[in-house]
Each structure stands twice: as C-alpha cells, then as structure tokens.
Amino acid sequence: MSSSPKRILIACGGTGGHLFPGIAVAEALLEQGHEPLLLISQKKIDAQASAKYPHLKFHTVAAIAKPGTLSPKMLPFLLALIQSIRSSKKLIREFGAQAVLGMGGFTSLPPVYAGHSLGLKTFIHDSNARPGRANVLTSRFCNKVFIGLEPAAGFFHKPTQLTGTPARPEILHLPSRAEAAKNFGLDPDKTTLVVTGGSQGALGLNQLIAKASPMLPENIQILHIAGPNDYERIKQENPSQRPGYHLMGFCDQMPSAYALADLVVTRSGASTLTEIALASLPSILVPYPYAADDHQTANAKVFSDAGAARLIQQKDLTPESLAKLLTDLLTNPGALKLMANAAKSLAIPDAATRVTSALLAEI
Numbered sequence: 416m417s418s419s420p421k422r423i424l425i426a427c428g429g430t431g432g433h434l435f436p437g438i439a440v441a442e443a444l445l446e447q448g449h450e451p452l453l454l455i456s457q458k459k460i461d462a463q464a465s466a467k468y469p470h471l472k473f474h475t476v477a478a479i480a481k482p483g484t485l486s487p488k489m490l491p492f493l494l495a496l497i498q499s500i501r502s503s504k505k506l507i508r509e510f511g512a513q514a515v516l517g518m519g520g521f522t523s524l525p526p527v528y529a530g531h532s533l534g535l536k537t538f539i540h541d542s543n544a545r546p547g548r549a550n551v552l553t554s555r556f557c558n559k560v561f562i563g564l565e566p567a568a569g570f571f572h573k574p575t576q577l578t579g580t581p582a583r584p585e586i587l588h589l590p591s592r593a594e595a596a597k598n599f600g601l602d603p604d605k606t607t608l609v610v611t612g613g614s615q616g617a618l619g620l621n622q623l624i625a626k627a628s629p630m631l632p633e634n635i636q637i638l639h640i641a642g643p644n645d646y647e648r649i650k651q652e653n654p655s656q657r658p659g660y661h662l663m664g665f666c667d668q669m670p671s672a673y674a675l676a677d678l679v680v681t682r683s684g685a686s687t688l689t690e691i692a693l694a695s696l697p698s699i700l701v702p703y704p705y706a707a708d709d710h711q712t713a714n715a716k717v718f719s720d721a722g723a724a725r726l727i728q729q730k731d732l733t734p735e736s737l738a739k740l741l742t743d744l745l746t747n748p749g750a751l752k753l754m755a756n757a758a759k760s761l762a763i764p765d766a767a768t769r770v771t772s773a774l775l776a777e778i
C-alpha cells in the first residue's frame with residue numbers, strides 16, 4: 416500500500432439507495448486526497464442529486480435493468496451489458512482507475528467485471544440484509560464485499576466486511592429542531608410524526624397515513640412526505656385534513672425532517688434505515704410488499720430485533736389500527752426513548768471511511 420493519490424471508479428447510478436452511499440464514499444476519498452469518479456445513470460434522480468455536488472466528478476452511462484429471464488427484452492439486455500463492459504473498459508483506461516467499487520444493482524456489473532478483467536482490485540457494497548441477485552452475481556468478480564447489515568454476510572461467496580451503509584455527510588450533522596421546523600412551517604415544540612416512503616412505491620402506506628392522521632391526538636403534528644408520484648393523489652383523496660398536517664412530494668431536506676421527528680413511519684429501504692439509526696430515531700417499519708426477495712422485511716427485522724422499531728406488514732394495517740399504534744407510541748416518551756437508544760446502537764457513523772480504508776488497504 417502506498418499513500419500516493421488513487422483513482423477510484425464508483426458505480427452508483429439508478430436509485431437513491433445506491434447513489435447517496437456512493438457520493439458519501441466519494442466525499443471521504445476526496446477528503447483523503449484521492450480522486451473518485453462516480454458513474455451514474457441518465458435517470459432524472461441521478462442528474463438532480465449529482466447537481467448538488469459540483470466538486471465531485473460524474474460520468475453518465477445508460478441505466479441497465481435486467482428483464483424477466485424469459486422476456487423478449489433479454490437479448491437486448493445482454494447486448495447492452497456487453498456494450499457497457501466495453502465502454503467501462505475504455506473509461507477505466509482513460510481515467511486511469513486503480514480500483515472499481517460498485518454500490519449495487521445491474522448498473523454495477525459491467526464496470527466491476529471490466530475492472531476485474533483488466534486486473535484491478537474490485538469491490539461491491541450491499542446495503543440490504545438480503546442482497547440483490549445482481550450483487551451476488553457481481554461479487555464473483557470482486558475481491559471483497561462490503562455489507563451494510565450483518566445478515567447479508569451469509570449470501571456471498573467472497574470475503575465480506577461489515578462497514579455499514581455510508582450516508583450523505585449532511586445526515587451526520589442535523590440542523591437544530593427550531594431551524595428544521597422553520598423549513599416546513601411547523602411548530603418546534605410539538606410532538607412530530609414524520610412519514611416517508613423512501614424514493615419509490617409507498618402508495619399503500621401514504622393512503623393509510625392520510626386516513627389515520629385525523630384520528631391522532633390534536634397536539635401531534637405530522638410531516639407527510641408522500642413522494643412526487645403520490646402527492647397529487649393523496650391530496651385529492653383527502654381534501655379536508657386536520658391542522659398540523661403538512662403534506663409534501665419529494666423532500667430535499669431530509670436532515671431537517673429527521674431533526675424534527677419524534678417518530679418515523681417508513682418503508683425499510685437500506686438508506687432510510689441507515690439514516691434513522693444515525694439520527695437515533697424510533698420507527699414503525701412497513702416494508703414495501705413487492706421488493707425483490709422481500710428484502711425490506713429482512714432489513715426491518717434487524718431493527719425490530721434490536722428493539723429500535725416496530726415491524727408491521729402493510730396487509731396487517733388499517734387506518735384505525737395504525738392510528739392506535741401511533742397514538743400509543745407518541746404518548747409514551749419512555750418507550751420512544753428506549754427505541755431511540757436501540758436505533759443509536761445500530762448506527763455506524765464512520766461507514767464511509769470504513770469502506771475507503773478497507774479498499775485503499777488492498778491497492
């Protein structure tokens with residue numbers, strides 16, 4: 416190992432769950448004097464998020480998503496994969512990469528495979544308790560797999576290291592509660608419920624919350640982050656809402672949302688879980704029912720087993736039962752405190768530097 420600056424290619428496009436951890440690793444590398452290049456997709460979310468980090472270098476490639484095995488789209492997918500491996504090799508040579516890190520999904524497979532076939536050290540990070548198939552396949556071409564949650568270790572055929580999932584630096588430095596409340600026009604002194612569905616697929620949860628919120632005690636305020644796809648529908652379906660209910664589409668101030676929250680109701684995507692652990696927040700976790708291999712239930716179990724969260728499947732909830740559970744918890748500060756402490760014990764604040772140290776030690 417030498418201390419000279421290293422050039423690291425990080426593949427992290429396609430979803431917030433891959434992009435933000437990739438950005439966190441890139442920031443840590445940059446801080447240590449190294450040169451990261453982030454490979455992202457042409458999707459809007461990647462363009463929007465990357466624009467906020469003008470000091471980082473990004474390279475855009477077409478997103479790759481695997482169709483069903485018998486789908487007629489399989490042949491075009493395989494051709495796109497081969498093409499992407501070729502262009503990844505070209506990029507690795509031009510950039511002079513010394514290692515490749517994939518943050519997950521099929522978008523990571525071509526650059527990791529290309530790096531491996533050019534003789535570079537290659538790595539992937541998997542943030543879920545039950546890894547995606549793309550990552551298990553990609554791990555065949557890796558030297559080491561970094562994992563966000565312990566149960567993932569059993570799924571890979573390569574050495575794994577528990578690093579946690581790197582979070583955006585701003586999540587590690589939350590604003591004050593007063594500042595946070597101001598951002599949403601809410602009251603800093605009121606007990607606050609924050610609802611967020613992750614970046615995709617929370618219509619069922621959004622509908623439950625919108626119907627449950629009028630049944631909550633009057634002194635509770637609710638920040639309901641419904642996501643850009645559901646915002647209009649939820650607004651139309653619930654024309655008369657109670658005071659202290661604030662509905663929004665996409666939230667670009669998640670640190671403020673966490674700073675204001677006394678309890679979070681959410682899907683159990685890995686980045687969201689990482690963030691609520693870092694913010695020491697109690698939660699009610701309602702896994703996305705259609706997530707691949709039900710990995711969100713596996714993620715949520717880590718938190719409920721530790722006492723940090725209540726895990727409830729969407730099919731088992733009604734607006735009434737959800738309102739009762741929320742009221743019971745929100746009026747029981749002792750229970751919330753115990754859950755918050757358990758959440759804190761799951762946090763790995765140095766996840767980004769755990770990844771960079773382990774990676775740099777091998778090149």
Ligand SMILES: CC(=O)N[C@H]1[C@@H](OP(=O)(O)OP(=O)(O)OC[C@H]2O[C@@H](n3ccc(=O)[nH]c3=O)[C@H](O)[C@@H]2O)O[C@H](CO)[C@@H](O)[C@@H]1O
Nearest residue numbers: 430431432435613614615665666669684685686687703706
């Ligand atoms: C439906 C699905 O399969 N989702 C998967 C997807 O997560 P997905 O990317 O949908 O969700 P995550 O919970 O992992 O991350 C969401 C990220 O978006 C941010 N955010 C969210 C809402 C908002 O309004 N503003 C905002 O900034 C959150 O702070 C967080 O950083 O990849 C993750 C990592 O493999 C998996 O664990 C998830 O299960």
